[in-house]
Amino acid sequence: MSANTKNIFFLGKGGVGKSTSSALTALYLSNLGKDVLLVSMDPAHNQSDIFEIQLSEKPVKLKDNLIAKEIDINFWIKKYLNDVESQIKHSYSYLTALNLENYFGIIKYSPGIEEYALISAYNEITESFQEKDYIIFDMPPTALTLKFFGLPKLSLLWLDKLLDLRNEIIKKREIITKVKFGTKEIERDKIINKLNKQISSYEKIKKEFEDKDKTKINLVLNPDKLSFSESGLIVKKLREFDLYIGNIIVNKYFPEFSVDQIEKNFNHTGMQLFPISEKPLLGINELQKYIGSVSFENYSI
Numbered sequence: 001m002s003a004n005t006k007n008i009f010f011l012g013k014g015g016v017g018k019s020t021s022s023a024l025t026a027l028y029l030s031n032l033g034k035d036v037l038l039v040s041m042d043p044a045h046n047q048s049d050i051f052e053i054q055l056s057e058k059p060v061k062l063k064d065n066l067i068a069k070e071i072d073i074n075f076w077i078k079k080y081l082n083d084v085e086s087q088i089k090h091s092y093s094y095l096t097a098l099n100l101e102n103y104f105g106i107i108k109y110s111p112g113i114e115e116y117a118l119i120s121a122y123n124e125i126t127e128s129f130q131e132k133d134y135i136i137f138d139m140p141p142t143a144l145t146l147k148f149f150g151l152p153k154l155s156l157l158w159l160d161k162l163l164d165l166r167n168e169i170i171k172k173r174e175i176i177t178k179v180k181f182g183t184k185e186i187e188r189d190k191i192i193n194k195l196n197k198q199i200s201s202y203e204k205i206k207k208e209f210e211d212k213d214k215t216k217i218n219l220v221l222n223p224d225k226l227s228f229s230e231s232g233l234i235v236k237k238l239r240e241f242d243l244y245i246g247n248i249i250v251n252k253y254f255p256e257f258s259v260d261q262i263e264k265n266f267n268h269t270g271m272q273l274f275p276i277s278e279k280p281l282l283g284i285n286e287l288q289k290y291i292g293s294v295s296f297e298n299y300s301i
C-alpha cells in the first residue's frame, strides 16, 4: 500500500451522521484538490441517497477528484467462501466435492463472516487505490465496526496458537517416524506456510490501523446523552485493540452545547463541529453550500 494514502473511518451510533460526515469530509478534501475515494461499507448504504446517485461496487465519479463506491457485502462473503474452499481443497485433496457456495444462504449468517468480508474488502480497496490521497470509509453500525477493527488482533492471537500447535504436531511426527525433519522440511510444511502468510497479512493491517498518520478513526456523536454513552463504550473497546480516536465529530451541533465535556472525556487529537442544518443535507449542491458555511480549522486530517 502507498505510504501516502490516508484512510479515514467514520464510526458511531446509528443515525448520528456517519454517512453525512463522511460525505462532507470527502467533498471538503476534494475541493482542496485532494484525490479522494469515498467507500460505503455500511450494508444500509446511505451514500446513494445523500449524493442522489446510484452507487455500486464499480466506482462512480461524483465530481472532480472524487469517486465513490459501495461494498456489496454478499459479494465479499462469496469471495471469502471461495477462498476458504480452494484452500481446503488444496490442503485436503481427497475432498473433491466440497461446494460451500451451495450453502451460501445459511453460511452467510455464520458468526464472524461479515467482518472477514469487510476486512477482505478493505484489503482489496487499499491495494487497488494506492494513488489516492484519501480513502474515506463510511462504516456500519457500532457492533460490526468494532468486530472489523478487532479482527486483526484477534486473528493474530489465534494464528499464533495454531502455529505452536502445528510445530508441536511436526515434532510428534518426528518422534513417531524417528525421522528427523530438518528446518527445510518445516519451512516446506504447507500448513506452516499458510499460517505464516496469514500472520503477515494481519500484521500489516494491524500496523496500518495503529499508525495514527495513516489511519484516522473519526468518532461521530451528537450533543446528547445516549450518543455520549455509546461513544464512551466505543473508545474503551478500541483501546483494547490498541486503537485511538483521531477526531471527535460533533454532528448536529448547536452553539448552546459546550464542547468542554468532550475535551475531558475523549483522548482525541482533533475535533470537527458540523452544525445542525435546517435544510436536509442531500444532493451535492446542498452539501457544497453547507461546507462553505463551516469552519474546518480544528479538523485533524
Ligand SMILES: Nc1ncnc2c1ncn2[C@@H]1O[C@H](COP(=O)(O)OP(=O)(O)O)[C@@H](O)[C@H]1O
Binding pocket: 012, 013, 014, 015, 016, 017, 018, 019, 020, 021, 046, 251, 252, 253, 274, 275, 276, 277, 278, 279, 280, 281
Ligand atoms: N448536520 C446535520 N444537520 C441536519 N441533519 C443531519 C445532519 N447530519 C445528519 N443529518 C440527518 O440525520 C439523519 C441521519 O444521518 P446519517 O448521516 O444517515 O447517519 P448515520 O450514517 O450515522 O446513520 C439523516 O436524515 C441526515 O440527513
Ligand SMILES: [Mg+2]
Binding pocket: 018, 019, 020, 042, 044, 046, 138
Ligand atoms: Mg450511514
